[in-house]
Amino acid sequence: MRFARYALSSLLVLVLIGSAFVASKREALHIAAASVSQSLCAAAFVSQVDPDRVFAQEQRPLLGSIAWAASYTVDRARQNVRSRVLGLFQARSEYRAGLGCTLVFGDDPAPKAVAVDVHSVPDTFGPQVVTPVDPALRAALELAFAEPDPAHPRLTKAVVVLHDGHLIAERYAPGYGPQTPIWGHSITKSVMQALIGILVRQGQLHPDQAAPIAAWASPTDPRHAITVDQLLRMDSGLPFDETEGPVNPATHMWFREADTAAYAARMPLAHAPGTAWGYSNLSYALLSKLVGEASGGTAADAEKFVRDELFAPLGMNHSVIETDVSGSLLGSGFMYGSARDFARFGQLYLDDGVVDGKRILPEGWATYAHSQTLDTGYGAGFWTNLVNQGSVPVWDAPWGMPQLPKDMFYARGAFGQYVIIVPSEHLVVVRMGLSVQGGSTGIGDATARIIAALHRTGSAALAIR
Template sequence: MKFARYVLLNLLVLALAGGAVLWFKREALHIAAASVSQSLCAATFVSRIDPDRVYAEEQQPLMDSISWAVRYVVDRPHREVRSTVMGLFHARSEYRDGLGCMLAYGDDPVPQTTTFNEQVIPDAFGSQVVTPTDPALQAALDQAFAEPDPTHPRLTKAVVVLHDGQLIAERYAHGYGPETPIWAHSITKSVTQALIGILVRQGPLRLNQAAPIADWASPVDPHHAITIDQLLRMDSGLPFDETNGPVSPSTHMWFRETDTAVYAARMPLAHAPGSAWGYSNLSYALLSKLVGDASGGTASGAEAFVRRELFAPLGMNHSVIETDASGTLLGSGFMYGSARDFARFGQLYLDDGVVAGRRILPEGWAAYAHSQTLDTGYGAGFWTNLVNKGSVPVWDAPWGMPQLPKDMFYARGAFGQYIIIVPSEHLVVVRMGLSVQGGGTGIGNATAAIIAALHHTSPATLAVR
């Protein structure tokens, strides 16, 4: 009897301990389930690639010690993915025509929208993959796709190279191609920067005005004076919100909130506006709200604005920015687009916001995008190559790429997404991949090799140019 009581007591202690662990880890487990559902829904119905492969390459490494407890079901007839962690934490993401996937809360049906029937513009680059004949360019692509460390796979999925506006080289991993939309992560911020630029050109917004956020309307609110420029530059005073752990203000915003802009607007300031830089998904959630407010306040209105004013003029036929449950664009990190689409976007900035003789962005907007913020290597929606010492706070990552020319600037997203723009070389290089397990991507050295191939010289000479 004493032994039985001892066993029962220990089981009770273990159960209580397990319950306590689940209680303290519940936010991370909710986020894990939502991340799996959202990612695999987009893989299946937006990118149209194998969700099991995406789970193995992207989500499973992120799950770390809980991957054994993750289950997911891809429901193609209902166009949704359901995920669970330990059978206790559930998430569902559903695909919507023209809007990508959206996290659903509970079992309520997801609001649908009419199918977008815009005219698809023929791809000016043609339907065939452009394989370079220059051995040096071929070697540079080999370098971009190399896997030097099997314990830290780079998993490059696409590389596209434009020179003088012409597609001169591209390569894709098996299962990917010129029309495959790929998750851009924080490259989306640079696209949101362009959408704000369009609204500045059209007149509804001004860079130096106080951001018209409803929650900040009171003059006594410490957020009240934050400008659109400060939101773009990430020196608004909002906290550095994306850490290396699974739980942060940004992951909570993306995977736990139905209205991302309301959550961002109510975040307390960490610094006085304009006094300090901090990486800010919150800022870009608020900028996304401004885009939505200017285009009717609905998901379909915002998406129609994006397509009409940016995607269609550039021929970005395979791009979509997803929305939250309130209809606000997830402009901080949830855009999908083909590597060619992102190359076209980079070319727009190389050409000072003009495409085919039509001005899309205000004159000088590209220069503004890579003008330095405070003493950092960040500009206004793009990273710069102006600082090659020190590192990004919190992340301990380098600011720039010292092997490339100083005038280079770039859009960057998690897991190795890059749009590298080098004005002095008339060059745009796009790299997309799933470099989830660290170790870098090598795209800086590969881009140096591409420039060297164009000059028929050694990459080692580029850093001093």
């Protein structure tokens, strides 16, 4: 009897400890389940790569000590993914053709499927992978795919190199290719900068105007005078929202809110507008709302605007920006595109917003994109190479890449996504991967090798297809 009472007491203590743990980690566990569903839905139905491999390479490291408690089901007939953590915290993500995957909360019905007309044009780069014949250029690609540190795997998935607008080199990991959409993470912010530029070109917005956010309409609201420019530059005064750990305003917005822009609009200021820089997914959720309102207000309207005004003119045939349940674009970080598509996007900025003789962005918009914000290494939707000392606040990460020319600027996303633009070298380099476990991706050094190789050849290196 004494042993039974002792065992029962011990079990009760464990249950209480477990309950306390679950209660204290409730938000993190909800976020974990939603992250698994959203990522693996896109892997299965947008990228069409192996979701089990993506779970192993991306989600399992992110889940850390609770990875054992996570499970998921890929329903290919219904085109959705359901996930569970500890069997208690559940999430579901639904795929809709042309719209990507959408996180659905609780037992709510999936958003209504809508017809999104996608007109593809032939890939001007051709159907085959472009392999360089120049040994130095091949060595640069080898460096980009190298795995020098087993503790911090790079897991590079794609590298694409454009020089003078020509595709001169590319390489892909097994299971990936020129038509594989890959999660761009915060490269999406730079694409949103282009969409705002299109609205500026059309006369619907101006960078210096107060952002027309309905929740800030009152002149007494301290956020009333925040400008479109300040949202783009991340010096709006909204808080630095992507901090270490699984729980922060950004992850709450992405994985716990049905209307991401409404959540962002409720956020109080941390600083007076224009006085401090802080990395801001919230700002780009609000910019996404402006794009949606200007294009019609529904998810399908927004996707049509993006395709008609940006993706189709550039030949970005394998790209989509996902939306939340309310229909707002997830412009802070949920675009999928092929590495070639992202390279075409970089080329647009190299060419001052013009493609095939047609002006997509306002004249000078590309220069504006990498003009310095306060004393930081950030511009207006792009990172710059203007600051090579100090580090990004909170993250303790370098601002730029000192081994590359000073005029270089770039779009950057979590886990090693890069669109590097070097005007002085007429060069665009894209790197995509799953570098979830930290460490360097090596893309700065690889890009320096590419530049050195091009200097030796005197022109774009010849390639074989």
